[in-house]
Amino acid sequence: MRALTDVTGENLRQWRESQGWDVPRMARELRKAARDSGEDVAAHHGLVRMIPQWERGNRVPRERYRLLYRQIFGSGLGDLSQGMALGADVALRLAEVRSRAARLPDPDQIRALEAAALAKPRKTMTPAEIRALAAAAIGHLHEVAGKLGELSALLGEDQS
Amino acid sequence: MSAREDEIRRVVAELDIQVAEVEASLAALKALLAEDEVPNEEDPA
Numbered sequence: 001m002r003a004l005t006d007v008t009g010e011n012l013r014q015w016r017e018s019q020g021w022d023v024p025r026m027a028r029e030l031r032k033a034a035r036d037s038g039e040d041v042a043a044h045h046g047l048v049r050m051i052p053q054w055e056r057g058n059r060v061p062r063e064r065y066r067l068l069y070r071q072i073f074g075s076g077l078g079d080l081s082q083g084m085a086l087g088a089d090v091a092l093r094l095a096e097v098r099s100r101a102a103r104l105p106d107p108d109q110i111r112a113l114e115a116a117a118l119a120k121p122r123k124t125m126t127p128a129e130i131r132a133l134a135a136a137a138i139g140h141l142h143e144v145a146g147k148l149g150e151l152s153a154l155l156g157e158d159q160s
Numbered sequence: 161m162s163a164r165e166d167e168i169r170r171v172v173a174e175l176d177i178q179v180a181e182v183e184a185s186l187a188a189l190k191a192l193l194a195e196d197e198v199p200n201e202e203d204p205a
Contacts, residue, residue, distance in 0.1 A: 090165060090169055093172055098175075101179050104179065104186075110186070110189070113186070113189045113190070114189065116193055117189055120196070123195070124192065124195070125188075130192065133185050134185070134189065136185055137181075137182050137186060137189070140181040140182045140185065143181075144178045144179055144182060147175035147178060148175065151168065151171050151175065154167055154171060155168070
């Protein structure tokens with residue numbers, strides 16, 4: 001894993017999202033790591049305010065917070081990349097994209113959104129455009145499933 | 161970097177694009193539905 005001096009706010013966001021954590025959960029994890037190592041950190045609501053600022057790059061986390069990030073993600077990213085025999089940056093990117101893919105709805109949920117959108121006349125989109133949008137989304141969902149399968153095969157994961 | 165890692169990078173990049181396409185379509189559909197919750201400003205008072 002890289003030293004945290006060259007970690008960007010975008011990396012912090014990707015690390016958080018690779019676990020599927022929202023900002024309050026990230027704040028709780030930082031406070032838990034701080035408790036475990038006897039560190040004194042900001043209150044939960046203060047962290048909830050600071051984390052998005054760090055992730056946007058508006059502020060740089062102080063050393064003690066950088067160490068807590070390393071404590072939380074360092075071993076996990078190391079395990080992940082070693083388990084897959086990949087560089088940590090690829091393993092991280094893979095985890096982040098897979099996490100986003102896992103949060104996508106299934107085709108039936110997209111069809112339900114389409115039906116709700118078609119239930120009334122819309123100012124900004126015609127029914128044909130709405131149908132095309134939903135069909136494209138479902139098409140891309142199938143592509144996502146295909147790419148996930150391709151990745152599993154490349155990683156030698158059991159798909160049964 | 162190994163050929164396998166290159167291949168994984170390529171598939172992850174393609175997956176990222178497809179996920180982003182679905183996310184964008186979903187956002188557009190949800191934005192349409194959100195119109196239902198906004199009072200019509202053109203209605204006469």
